[in-house]
Amino acid sequence: MCGNRSCSNSSIRRLESNTSILKHLISKIIATGPISVAEYMRESLTNPVSGYYVKNDMLGAGGDFITSPELSQIFGELLGVWCVSEWMAAGKSSVFQLVELGPGRGSLASDILRVFSQLKAVLGETDISVHLVEVSPKLSQLQAKCLTGDQTWTCNDDQLVYRSGTTFTGLPINWYHRIEDVPRGFSVFLAHEFFDALPIHKFQRTENGWREVMVDIDPESPEKLRFVVSHRPTLASSMLIQKDENRQHVEVCPEGAVIVQKLANRIADDGGAALIVDYGHDGTKTDTFRVSAM
Numbered sequence: 001m002c003g004n005r006s007c008s009n010s011s012i013r014r015l016e017s018n019t020s021i022l023k024h025l026i027s028k029i030i031a032t033g034p035i036s037v038a039e040y041m042r043e044s045l046t047n048p049v050s051g052y053y054v055k056n057d058m059l060g061a062g063g064d065f066i067t068s069p070e071l072s073q074i075f076g077e078l079l080g081v082w083c084v085s086e087w088m089a090a091g092k093s094s095v096f097q098l099v100e101l102g103p104g105r106g107s108l109a110s111d112i113l114r115v116f117s118q119l120k121a122v123l124g125e126t127d128i129s130v131h132l133v134e135v136s137p138k139l140s141q142l143q144a145k146c147l148t149g150d151q152t153w154t155c156n157d158d159q160l161v162y163r164s165g166t167t168f169t170g171l172p173i174n175w176y177h178r179i180e181d182v183p184r185g186f187s188v189f190l191a192h193e194f195f196d197a198l199p200i201h202k203f204q205r206t207e208n209g210w211r212e213v214m215v216d217i218d219p220e221s222p223e224k225l226r227f228v229v230s231h232r233p234t235l236a237s238s239m240l241i242q243k244d245e246n247r248q249h250v251e252v253c254p255e256g257a258v259i260v261q262k263l264a265n266r267i268a269d270d271g272g273a274a275l276i277v278d279y280g281h282d283g284t285k286t287d288t289f290r291v292s293a294m
Helices: 012-019 019-032 039-045 071-090 108-119 136-150 234-237 255-271
Strands: 095-101 129-131 152-154 161-166 171-177 187-192 201-206 209-216 221-229 251-252 271-275
Touching: 019 039, 019 209, 019 221, 039 201, 071 108, 071 152, 071 187, 095 108, 095 171, 095 271, 108 129, 108 161, 108 187, 129 136, 136 161, 136 171, 152 251, 209 234, 255 271
Parallel strands: 095 129, 095 187, 129 171, 187 271
Antiparallel strands: 152 161, 161 171, 201 209, 201 251, 209 221
16 A cells, blocks of 8 residues: 555555465565566465465455445346347347456356346347456356356366356356457457456656656565665656656556457457446546555
8 A cells, every 4th residue: 555645665564464475575576676566466466376366265245345246236237238238239249258357256247147048039049158267266166156056177277268167047158367268259348346456567756757666675674575666767667657647656557458458459350349347536546556464
């Protein structure tokens, strides 16, 4: 978490509750020097051994936060109607792929598929399939239980699909690690509270120009981490700040921009639509990064 004027080091210390990640990050910093906030987030959230998203079920009343699909089925049902409406407006393609990025516990997809089942007369003989992009083995298991009753099977490591099954409504469903692995074809892409969890680079305006906020070892407590401001421009600070930027602190998510471009390219080539639902602001906010207990 960062304050309005300078980064606070107290919040980053919450990472200490996940000692394996902390030791890993300290070793990396000793070997290569301070790391970007983006690298810190990537390791903390998606490290294949101890990442927060990889090993935890953080959603729901017993987790760290609750998303709208966990509160009411109405949200997902409305999106289900929107998906069918977009398919109809695009000419009723004979193939219809529902693709969700970061599908949580599967609640949103479940509500949408309920609507699809109720609108069978509209969808007719359309070849409908479900495709989930999920990096977390823990969450993919929860999604499989929610959407198929855990009637899925895992695939070989050399396949693009790592889990497959059939939904309660009789549709084929597959899991992937990357958007690129999802088959080409008319698709409706959904991303609900997905982009706000992607790694960001943080920048701070200084007397010497824009500098990147980095993560380093605390010299007073070598077993802890702290935020520092880079003394020199980094590649990110040189490339990602717009010339007319007038704020004092800026956060940029290049990975998010890459994903949006991939979605746009696929829709342009294959047809479809994308709906991104997330929290945001009007551009006046400067520090939105938060560090929670792992």
